[in-house]
Amino acid sequence: MGYEINRFQQEINKEFICPICQGVLENPQQVSECEHAFCKACIDEWLKRQPTCPVDRKRISPKDLTPVPRILTNLLSNLEIACDNANYGCTTVVKLEKLPEHLRECYHSQTPVQCTKGCGITVPKYKSKDHNCVLDLRSIVEQQASSIAKMQSEINSLKASGITEMQTELTEMMVSGLSHMQTEITDHTSGIRFLKECMRSMVGSNPQTRLQFMLENEDFLRSLETARVTQWGSMISTPNDDMLEGIKSSLTENGCPLHLATELIEKATEKHWPSGLSSLDARQLNREQCEKYVAKRIPGKQAVLVLACDNNHVPENLIMDPGLVMIFSRGVE
Template sequence: MGFETKRFQGDVDEELICPICSGVLEDPLQAPACEHAFCRACITEWISRQPTCPVDRQAVTASQLRPVPRILRNLLSRLSTRCDNSVHGCNAILKLDSLPSHLAECEYNPKRPMPCEKGCGLVIPKDELADHNCVRELRALIATQQGKLTEYQQELAEQRLVINEHKRELALLKEFMRAMRVSNPTMRALAEQMERDEVARWAASLARARVTRWGGMISTPDDMLQVMMIKRSLSESGCPPHIIDELMENCHERRWPPGLSSLETRQNNRRLYEKYVCKRVPGKQAVLVLHCDNAHVDEHMMLEPGLVMIFAHGIE
């Protein structure tokens, strides 16, 4: 709907009047052929009922409507109008294009957001301040949030049930595959391939890591560091259960390949470290060097299913 003509100073040119609502054009659009202009809301509603121009009845669809020319927009913007809040005491006279910004700040706007000064800190419309009750509003807000929390908890419980069911089905499938591997070489190969694919998918989900100080490597981590920090983080990241214990064994230099088995060999082979594709152990100063990511690395520098290297510092 357009602006009421009586709110404008002086006469308004007929070209600036919407033929549908008889108000001054608001957010105008025009028909492509006849170029008749209308308020956006007016013409959109009209066309939804009958796809014709209201003036000359030429066929027109909503997708054919176009913005009015710049000269028409300029004429509209230069019209002088009273503020919408004149009935509430605002005496401002301003150009039409300045009206939106003025309304946002107008002190007479009854719907202007105002902070409550009684202590609750809620922002509410100005015309509701007189009847505002902090305790009532805060209770309502808490009730709403508790309702949302209950919904989230229910959704979470349902998702956990689904996840647990999937885990149970996966465990049964794995037990079946293990049983078949014992008696059927084909199934053994298939199961091994599935396990390799599972490791590859997990590896792809991990972030790349860069080691800036290889000298910070801890070659003989204690059991507490391994179990309480690294193993838990690997499990939470989705590490396939069938390799997690083996990876934890590979934290220690006693299980490292020949190229890393002693301080001397590690120093001699430091230039080869840059070949490693390292993945970050989430939240820890440690990296995974997985076999599936490092097929290009020499055999004397790699193990199946991979290495866990723990550092005192130097992981990005």
């Protein structure tokens, strides 16, 4: 998918526009016979659906695609483009060929980075300098406490209208668990270890939370490095069986429980993905949201693991439990 035209500082020649996505060409390829040029990701996805040139409808196949002439590549490289983080305050304008280098250093970057001070929380890069382990973990604790309080209120409402003996026992167990948690909070007022134990205590009262998933798979999740996807257009939405088997093997070899690896791989194609990712048009429409994913690199593969427990900040139509396996032909750092 190409670059948005309104990010450029000069008028864009129509020869630089991809006929498919109507953006400025990104990693361009051309049809050798008719010389029509397209973004590589766009034309690759197009040819999966129909073997014709999008412009003149002549029959073509992937082997008919070649790189564009060097002069076009040079002209594109010299176009001046605004930073991807312009909406977050960055005013930098660079030549297109320098954009990846700038994004690696941009202070306003929304790229997620993992805290190295001990808590393991993932935050946007621009917030990392101000990140406070204790305060941010305490915020998570408070959110979980609020959820438990809401559940307690609902149970009390059921009790007022006449609940069964089993529901009464559940209420007593909830009250006991809350009392135990409040005692721990009173006795321990600081330290990451205390906060982590407090989180474990609360998860015991609500075993279906995403927080429980993090704790149950802590060793495996810690073994994964945070990843950055630079070429979203290279996503392989319908991987073959060999690809999927290779990803599954990598997951299990690096400590992923077999049942979890099996579940992730069974849902690793677009037909199983949520509505915001289930088609090329949907993914193009939600590309900006996808760039906010917190992703983990699957070792040795051009693939990432996007877990629901790491991505509470994205819309529900772009994530599902326990997470998504996304495979790319390139562009995973």
